[in-house]
Amino acid sequence: MSVFHRFWDSDFAWDFRHSPVAVVSFLVALLLVLSALFAPLIATINPFEPGNLNLMNGFTAPGTQNAFTGESFILGTDDQGRDVYSTILYGMRISLFVGFAAVALGMLIGVTLGLVAGYFGGWTDAIIMRIADVQLTFPSILVAMLIFGVAKGFTPVEYRDQLAIWVLILSIGLSDWVQFARVVRGATLVEKQKEYVQAARLIGRGAMPILVRHILPNVLSPVLVIATISLALAIIAEATLSFLGVGAPSTQPSLGTLIRIGQNYLFSGEWWILFFPSATLLALALSVNLLGDWLRDALNPKLK
Amino acid sequence: MGLLDITDLTVEFPTRRRLFVAVDGVSLDVQPGEIHGLVGESGAGKSTVGAAVMGLLDPPGRIASGNITFKNQQVSGLDDEAMRALRGRKISMIFQDPLTSLNPLLTIREQLTETIRVNLDVSAEDADKRARDLLDRVGIPDPDTRLDQYPHQFSGGMRQRVVIALALCSEPDVIIADEPTTALDVAIQAQILDLIRDLVDERRVGVILITHDMGVIADTTDRVTVMYRGKVVETGPTAKILSTPEHAYTQSLIAAVPRPHKKVHRFPRINYGGDDPDFAIEDLSRNWPQYDNVSGDPLLQVRDLTKRFVEKRSILPWGRRYFTAVDQVSFDIMPGEVLGLVGESGSGKSTVARMIAGLYKVDGGTVEFDGDLVSDLSNREVQRAYRQEIQMIFQDPFSSLNPRMRVDQIVAEPIRHHRLLPTVDIPVRVAELLDQVGLGAEARQKYPHEFSGGQRQRIAIARALATQPRFLICDEPTSALDVSIQAQILNILKDLQEHLGLTILFISHALPVVRQMCDRVAVMQRGKIVELEDSETLFTSPSHDYTKELLSLTPRTENMYERPGSEPK
Numbered sequence: 121m122s123v124f125h126r127f128w129d130s131d132f133a134w135d136f137r138h139s140p141v142a143v144v145s146f147l148v149a150l151l152l153v154l155s156a157l158f159a160p161l162i163a164t165i166n167p168f169e170p171g172n173l174n175l176m177n178g179f180t181a182p183g184t185q186n187a188f189t190g191e192s193f194i195l196g197t198d199d200q201g202r203d204v205y206s207t208i209l210y211g212m213r214i215s216l217f218v219g220f221a222a223v224a225l226g227m228l229i230g231v232t233l234g235l236v237a238g239y240f241g242g243w244t245d246a247i248i249m250r251i252a253d254v255q256l257t258f259p260s261i262l263v264a265m266l267i268f269g270v271a272k273g274f275t276p277v278e279y280r281d282q283l284a285i286w287v288l289i290l291s292i293g294l295s296d297w298v299q300f301a302r303v304v305r306g307a308t309l310v311e312k313q314k315e316y317v318q319a320a321r322l323i324g325r326g327a328m329p330i331l332v333r334h335i336l337p338n339v340l341s342p343v344l345v346i347a348t349i350s351l352a353l354a355i356i357a358e359a360t361l362s363f364l365g366v367g368a369p370s371t372q373p374s375l376g377t378l379i380r381i382g383q384n385y386l387f388s389g390e391w392w393i394l395f396f397p398s399a400t401l402l403a404l405a406l407s408v409n410l411l412g413d414w415l416r417d418a419l420n421p422k423l424k
Numbered sequence: 425m426g427l428l429d430i431t432d433l434t435v436e437f438p439t440r441r442r443l444f445v446a447v448d449g450v451s452l453d454v455q456p457g458e459i460h461g462l463v464g465e466s467g468a469g470k471s472t473v474g475a476a477v478m479g480l481l482d483p484p485g486r487i488a489s490g491n492i493t494f495k496n497q498q499v500s501g502l503d504d505e506a507m508r509a510l511r512g513r514k515i516s517m518i519f520q521d522p523l524t525s526l527n528p529l530l531t532i533r534e535q536l537t538e539t540i541r542v543n544l545d546v547s548a549e550d551a552d553k554r555a556r557d558l559l560d561r562v563g564i565p566d567p568d569t570r571l572d573q574y575p576h577q578f579s580g581g582m583r584q585r586v587v588i589a590l591a592l593c594s595e596p597d598v599i600i601a602d603e604p605t606t607a608l609d610v611a612i613q614a615q616i617l618d619l620i621r622d623l624v625d626e627r628r629v630g631v632i633l634i635t636h637d638m639g640v641i642a643d644t645t646d647r648v649t650v651m652y653r654g655k656v657v658e659t660g661p662t663a664k665i666l667s668t669p670e671h672a673y674t675q676s677l678i679a680a681v682p683r684p685h686k687k688v689h690r691f692p693r694i695n696y697g698g699d700d701p702d703f704a705i706e707d708l709s710r711n712w713p714q715y716d717n718v719s720g721d722p723l724l725q726v727r728d729l730t731k732r733f734v735e736k737r738s739i740l741p742w743g744r745r746y747f748t749a750v751d752q753v754s755f756d757i758m759p760g761e762v763l764g765l766v767g768e769s770g771s772g773k774s775t776v777a778r779m780i781a782g783l784y785k786v787d788g789g790t791v792e793f794d795g796d797l798v799s800d801l802s803n804r805e806v807q808r809a810y811r812q813e814i815q816m817i818f819q820d821p822f823s824s825l826n827p828r829m830r831v832d833q834i835v836a837e838p839i840r841h842h843r844l845l846p847t848v849d850i851p852v853r854v855a856e857l858l859d860q861v862g863l864g865a866e867a868r869q870k871y872p873h874e875f876s877g878g879q880r881q882r883i884a885i886a887r888a889l890a891t892q893p894r895f896l897i898c899d900e901p902t903s904a905l906d907v908s909i910q911a912q913i914l915n916i917l918k919d920l921q922e923h924l925g926l927t928i929l930f931i932s933h934a935l936p937v938v939r940q941m942c943d944r945v946a947v948m949q950r951g952k953i954v955e956l957e958d959s960e961t962l963f964t965s966p967s968h969d970y971t972k973e974l975l976s977l978t979p980r981t982e983n984m985y986e987r988p989g990s991e992p993k
Contacts, residue, residue, distance in 0.1 A: 131440070134440060314823045314824075315818040315819070315820060315823045315824035316823065316824050316825055316826040316827075318778075318783055318816075318818070318824075319816065319818065319824055319825075319884075319887070320826075320837070321782075321783055322781055322782075322783065322811070322814075322815065322816050323811060323837060323838045323841050323842075323891075324807070324808060324811035324812075324841055324842070325837075325841055329841075333829075334826050334829075337826075337828035337829075338826070338827065338828055
C-alpha cells in the first residue's frame, strides 16, 4: 500500500472526509492560499507597479464601466485606480507570509522554551514561566506594538519600509510564543514521567537527544492545533497592526493596510474598497480557525 | 429464577471497519447471598457485561440481543428514566479505582447522605445516622470524625471501604464489583474481599465479582463463570471449576497461576488460542560474552542506600520537610544470581531500583558494580561503561516504548548510542534480536501500538538485550500483563538467567512469582529491608512478622488444578 493509500485509509483522513465543516474550510483556505501564491498569474495587473495605473480609473464601482476609460473591474477600483481584485490577491500574499512566518517564529521559541522548562524544572522552569506569565498580563497586540515601536527605533529611516514586514513578523512572533510554551511544558511534564523516557536515560542518552528524539515527537500534536489557530490569530493581529498604521506600509500593503485605506471611503459611498478586503480577511481567518478547531477534536481521542 | 438473570446477552460495538462483538451470547445469574465470579483476561468482555447490566455501555456500544431481568422484571431495553430508577437504587456498582469514584470536593458525610436521601425516603437526621452506621459497618474506625473528612484524607484501602459504603446506601439487591481490589495491596485486598463476603452473608445481596485474578476467585466466590473472547467457556461452582476444570482454556488459565508452595522449573504455558511464539535462547547465547559467574565477589554491592523526597518545600533549609523513602538499605547480589525485592506499594522497592539504575540521585550510601562506584553520577567514564552493563525492564509495556518510534529504531537506540556496531550492521543485529525474542521480521517496520501487551514486553526485552548487559533490573515486569502472558515473560527471564548468566534484580509485590523466580529474597517495609533470606528458607520458615503476614495473604492454591506433566525435565 502506498503512503497516500495508508493516509487515505487512516482514521484521521476518514474523520476529515466525514466532517463537512473541515472539508469546506480546508477548501476555502486552500483556494485562498493558492490564489495568493499564484497572484502574479491570476491578477489582472500588478497594482503596485505605478506604471500600470491610470488615475482616470479611480472609484469605479464593481461591475460597472468607467465613465472615462470604458474599462470595467470585477471588484471595482480604489482611489488610485487600482483594481481591488488584484490588490486583494497581492495583499493576501503579505498577510499570509507574515502570518506563517510569525507563527513559525513563535512556535520555535515557544516549543524550545516549553521543552526546556518542562524537562529541567526547578529554576529554569520558574524563570521561563514567570516571563510567560508577565507577558500574558498584557494584551498580545500591545506587546506586538511595543516590540514594533522599539524595533522601528533601531532601524535606519531609509530601510524602514523594507524592513517593516520583518519587524512585523518579529513582533507578532514574539507576542505569541507563550501559549506554545505553556502547552509544550504541560505535555513535557506528562511525557517525562513515562517509562520510555527513563529507558532512554538508562541507556545513557543525554538531555538533548531525549528532548529532541523522544519527547518532542510526542508533544507535537497539541502544537499543531495551536499553530493552526495561531495562524488565524496572527493574520488578524497583522491586519490590526496594519489597520492602526504601524504595520505593512502602503507600498507593500497587506489586507489590513487595504482595510485602513478603504475605511476612508466608506461614508462617501465607495463601499467596495473596504468591503472586499474585509470579506477576504474574514474568510481566511474563519476557515483557518475552523480547521484548527476540527484538528483539535480529531487529535484528541477523549472527545470521540 | 435468580435475582439477576442474564440470558444470551450479545453486546456489539460497530466501528468504522467492522462490527466488534465484545460479548457473545453470555448467560449467567446471581442468587441472593451469592458471589458470582466473572473471570477472564483483558479483552474477554467481562467488564462489558457489567456495563450492559448497569446501562452504562459507552457509545457506540449496544445490546444486540439477549435479555437481562432483575427479579423477573425486564432491565435491558429500558429507557434512561426507568434505568435511573433501577441503577444505583436496586443495582449498585463498585469500580476499580476508589480515587475516581468519589467526589474530591465533598466530605464523606455529604456524599453518603446525599445518596441515601436520593434513594430512600428518609429525613436528614435518619440519613446522617445511616451514613454513620454504614461507615462503622464497612470497618472504618472512628466514623464520627471520618465522616467530615474528604476523600484525599483516606488511604487507598479505606477509600475503597467508603466506596462500598456508598454502594450500600440505597440498600441494593445486587452489587456489581468490577475489579474492586486490583488497585490495592495484597493485605488490603484480603480485608476488602472479607468485607464483601461478610456483607453478602449478612444482607443477602447478590454480587457479580469481575476479576482477572484466579486467587480472588478462589478465596471469595461461590460460583464462577470463565470468559474467553466474549464467550462463556465454562461455568459452575468455584471449588469444582478450580479443582477439575473441563475446558482447555480454563485448565491452562488455572495451571498458569504461580504457586507459592513449591518451585517449578518453568511456568506451564497457556497454549490456548495461539500466541505463544518461541524464544530462541540458544541463538542468543551463542554470541553472548561469557562471564565468570563462579568467583566469590559480589557483582553489585549496595551499602546504606538512602533516598529522601521533599515533602514540604521551603527556601529556608530548616523549613523543609523530607520523607525517607529508602532508609539505609544494604545488600549484595552475586554474579548470576536472581535477587527478589518484595514489598507493598510505597515500601521503596522501586526507588531502590531507580537509584541502582542511576535514574535517581542517592541521598546517602553507595552502589558498587564490579568494583566501580556507580552511585556517583558525575564520573562519566564509569557511568558510560556501567550503562552498557545494566538494563531495566519496566512494569508497563504501554508506557516503556516511545509511541512515535518504529520498533527497529527502539531496539537500535542502545546500539547506536554506545556505538557498538558500524551503522551498516545495525539493521542485521536488530532483526536478529527481534527474531530471538519471537517477533517476526515484519515487526521492525511497525509502531508499538500495533502490538499486544506481551509482544510489547518482548520488544522491551529485545531493547534491554541490545547492549549485551550483565545485569538486568526487572521492575514488576509482569504485573500489567495477563496471567498467560505473565508465564511467557517469566519463562524468558528464567532462560536469560540460566543460559546467558545474567544477574537479575527482580522486583515484585506478588510473592508466588518471586518464589518461582528468585534465589534469595529481600522483604522491604517502609523503606527498610526487614528480612533477607534464601528463597527456600524464607517461604518455608519466615522469621519476621511482616513476612509471615505477607505469606498468609497469598491465595490458596493447594486444591487447584495442575496440568499433568507440567514439570518438564
